Amino acid sequence: MLPALLLALAASALAWVAGQDTLAERIWAAATAAVLAVLVAHIFASLRRGAFGLDLIAALAMGSALAFGENLAGAIVALMFTGGEALEAFAQRRAAREMTALLARLPRTASRYADGHLADVPLEDLAPGDRILVRRGEVVPVDGTLDGPTAVLDQSALTGEPLPVRHGRGDTLMSGSTNAGDPFDLRATRAAAESTYAGIVRLVAAAQQSRAPMARLADRYALGFLVITLALAGAAWGFSGDPVRLLAVLVIATPCPLILAVPVAIISGMSRCAGRGVLVKDGGALERLAKVRAVVIDKTGTLTGGRPRLVDTKAGPGFTDDEVLRLAASLDQGSAHVVAAALVEAAGERGLRLDTPAQLREEAGSGLTGQVGGHLVAVGGRGFVAARGAARGMDGAIADWAGRPGTVIVAVAVDGVFAGALLLADAVREEARSVLAALRGMGVTRLVLATGDEEGRAQAVAAGLGFDAVLSAMTPQDKARTVAAERANGPVMMIGDGVNDAPALAAADIGVAMGGGGSGGHASVASSEAAGVVLLVDRLDRLIDAMRIARRSRAIALQSVTAGIGLSTLGMIAAAFGLLAPVEGALLQEVIDVAVILNALRALRAPGPGR
Template identity: 65%
Template sequence: MLNELGSIVRRLLLPLMACLLIAGGILWLIGQPKGAAWLWNGGTALVLAILLVDIVAGLLRLEAGLDLIAALAMGGALVLGESLAGIIIALMFSSGRALEDFAQNRARREMTALLSRVPKSAARYADGALQEVALADLLPGDRILVRCGEVVPVDGVIENGVAVLDESALTGEALPVRRLAGAPVMSGSTNAGDPFDLQATSTAAESTYAGIIRLVEAAGAAKAPMARLADRYALVFLFATLAIAGIAYGLSRDPIRALAVLVVATPCPLLLAVPVAIISGVSRCAKKGILVKGGGALERLTNIKTVIFDKTGTITDGRASLVEIKSESGRDPLELLRLAASLDQSSPHVMARALVSAARDRGLSLHTPVDVKEQPGSGISGQVDGHRLTVGGFAYAQAHAAETPFAQEIKTWIQRDGTAAIVVAINGTIAGALLLADQVRPEVGTVLRNLHGAGVARIVLATGDRVDQAASVAAFLDVDDVASEMKPSDKTDIVARERSYGPVLMAGDGVNDAPALAAADIGVAMGARGAAASSEAADVVILVDRLDRLVSAIHIARRSRNIALQSVYAGMGLSIAAMVAAAFGYLAPVEGALLQEIIDVAVILNALRALGRPIWPGSRQAGLSTETLLGLEAEHHALASVIDEIRMTADHLQQLPQADIRKHLSKLDLLLHEQLLPHEQRDDKEVYAKIRRQTSMPDALAGMSRVHMEIRRQVHNLTSLCKALPADGPSEAQRAEIQRLLYGLEAITRLHFAQEEEIYRSLESD
């Protein structure tokens, strides 16, 4: 009750002091100076009393600061009869507190928005009807209805239909995302489409959103080491102020001069600028989908010298993706994928989900399987479109298929490190295989370069993978060291070893990374799909599935710290200059109070710059909006089937009958002209042109435009070769030439897409 009353009184101080100042001014103008003095002294005494309570409370916590100067200034004004100076100091102090509260409230806006969105209940199915139940009553396995506009209350899996979800509060991504039946959904997402049924996979207390809320509360409770550093500065400044005031009085024997010195030093920017800038930096990180647990973590980000990355889920995407298809001669590889994915719709296995996702990304129409039987961990069988299918590992598929030369070819083909194969048998014969792998994130190259550019001395890859698997990834990454076959305890040992080079940052996403995250000077968890344990142990949680947010966090932290120090040094310098002027009698107490108010407002407004992007010329690069970036990446995903078709045509060219070759090549040529070339033309004329305008560099991306030219040249050569084919089909030499051209076109197009995705992500707007 007393705390609430004190909070109300503090909120009313600023308007009350303003009213007293104005009312006293009116009395003074109408010839009632005594009445004016009473009003002004009363307001000063009220603020002084509240301030003394705060000072005593701080001393009991062994904290001391510049509030003492404000108390001495107001007390001196009361004793010396400087009632106008006293009320101005009181108004100044109240406005400083109010401005600080406003700044911190604005800075926490993105953080508190999470708390305000916590749902209180959910609609659960029970006995064929819907019942509104408290979140605490939800259990894993419960089926709930998520209505339009509602916040998803617990983690779960979509039971049927398509869910359109707004995940901006969690990830910072502006556009809604589509989730199909069987897809996982994070609590805290908002249903932006039609109602859908969700099967809960956690309780409310164990859900993603509840974990984020706990992290938010922890972030708000922490006090930055930099703020404590500011407190130490404050003590030095306190003694300097008292010394200057004492010297002024000693030389002049005029207490008014000493009072003017105290007035012009009250309140100090140290008390305001540091917390405002730090909290603003934390808020800016939150806006980009980076949850920083307090100002201490933000400041530690500025001094990192070694970064240790876990591999799976951090350097790599953490999910299996389709990388290659091999099918028997005469069978359409995409049809093989469609049949296998149709059957795998019935399986909850992670590889099955990856296959279904790959088929849908390519726009394939999946049909409902029947007579489905699954052997967990081995494979699945059933009927699709009248075909008897077996999908799984090689041994499982071979057990349900006849021995053929192609089956042995597949057995050899799937033996690749770092990949997993799904073998497909159709009607008792091995028909092909699909190769999946966990691929390196497209932004990794940019992230590693930017970390080195930001002063990171060492980058280490630490993984539980075998030596050969770790080496295959590290071979094309710019890392300084690789540690493989790591256990959780081994990762903590690496953190301790690397600390000899300076402060260590550890980034990971799994439960096995949690000890190392806690042991590092700064732990960063990939929280979008990572384990809850890693998020709890980390100092920073990246909520969006983007590794480049780590670089953003470091840049934001350094900018926030620099802004805080700029405000402190500028504020202290201006205050000291004003104190010297007051000591020599050039500033009266009232003038000093007004000047110090201007200084305080200036440093707080400067500290608030940490909330926004840099505004100085040259400090901002050309930017692509998140919507544009997602659209460009979606176009690349949609064109995956075209690139697959190039590779598949090349693979089968030597086995195709003479009469079928022209038909296959004509089909491919049409795809290239209707889908691939228009995409490249739009990129060059619209996206590249926009980037060139924003950078004011007409030659920017010239190398990428040259690749567009090469792709067009290769497609033109293919068209020319097709037109020159004899009526009875190509010769062996022509087959070889076409095959060589197709493999080259596929390689250059895949590389070009990867380059574009890395460039586009590096240019995403803040």
């Protein structure tokens, strides 16, 4: 509509310059009538849906201009209205670019191996177990494991991490990442529709269609603003006897900053969060995120990493800590046990060179034996290793580890001699303490740890972290009831990651799911569906970033509305007293609209520390 209107106004300008005033007036009137007809149809369609907006003021302004013969003023109002819509649409596209980028990257096909050949197949045809080739620059189409020696992935679009991440054979790769290195093979572990990236795309699509409560609030207050506008316009006409003053008041009220600034600021905040690896599902979630006063947090996979990690090592006589870990990890390369994977990961983090194991024999749940570098190595529980003649010196070496809640002790023997032991635990996240302190600094008055673990482990994990309450042996229903009880202290945020957290996430004012890691698998899918906010990167501190962005976005939205409505009201009063003509009022209102939208776009910038 805007391009056609601009062409009509250009034609009217040429007619006016050529002295064809009557033709110019007719073009202005025709252009105004065309825009008015489209607008009236839109208003009736909205009313049939039960929606009421401030577009009615624009329609009244254009209709009044035509009725009073102020055709130029009507054409300017029409230009202002269509230009305002175009400006808002541009601002929203600019604000939503991170979320739109996620949608645009969704692959449609994948290269699947079949009968020794590669064939491009639709994404929906992929099934768990399929082997896929991912070329350089391609997006990983489904969740899977690396079926090759190495892969280098750019995960910035999902997590906000700027540096590529290197993965080794057997590592789990997240769909939506981009191959930043050489081509590699991927073994699919989920169907495309069930993969991480597909779930993110669904959430993003829903987020783009949502409306913030503040935006809906604009519609609810539209009738009040309309009444005030009409009352002021009628009073101006009644006291002055000049209908042009009524028109001038209506012109300055069109369009209202209330409907321009709020959606731009809220979408800007959502887009900024997406750029930091935090997916906010809708504008309402962003607003609630800005008001949190009580936090209930799950332990496993949320406060902790959700998987065992090496926390201590004891070396026997003649061995070093690194040698004990290297031998154990070398042997454990042949096991799929979660503890074995943790030891291999720990060895990798220390840069230890692992040998290839041979003659492996595993007793499920007990331990593993085999040859490593020409030595017979046994790795497993204390009883398993002691039964292989390596009991001497073991109990004394690990006496101070006995009784530690929530830990696993792995013993290591070499050629029948006790070589050392490794202590693993689901450790508290490195950033947990700073995150909880930041929450306090942002006005959170209650911090509650709610876990299904037994009391000793819960208290050990919570020690020194400053929780107001530590609740253990909690069922999913208990967690949901805890969330409801904490609402007495203000808006409640629940942070969790598993299926057992889904009821509490749904019950909270704002649920936050650890969708980028945590307990992983379908547990994360369940919690992500129940939550209003999903952390795409497995770091709690991104939540603090999101809360700061949410607070800033909401403040900017309110600031824009207050300033815009205030300036418009002053302009309406000036017009009522005859100080502004309709054309002058239209130009003034356009300046106000541009100003509030540009101010709302400030929400795209990063908030300062502590904001």
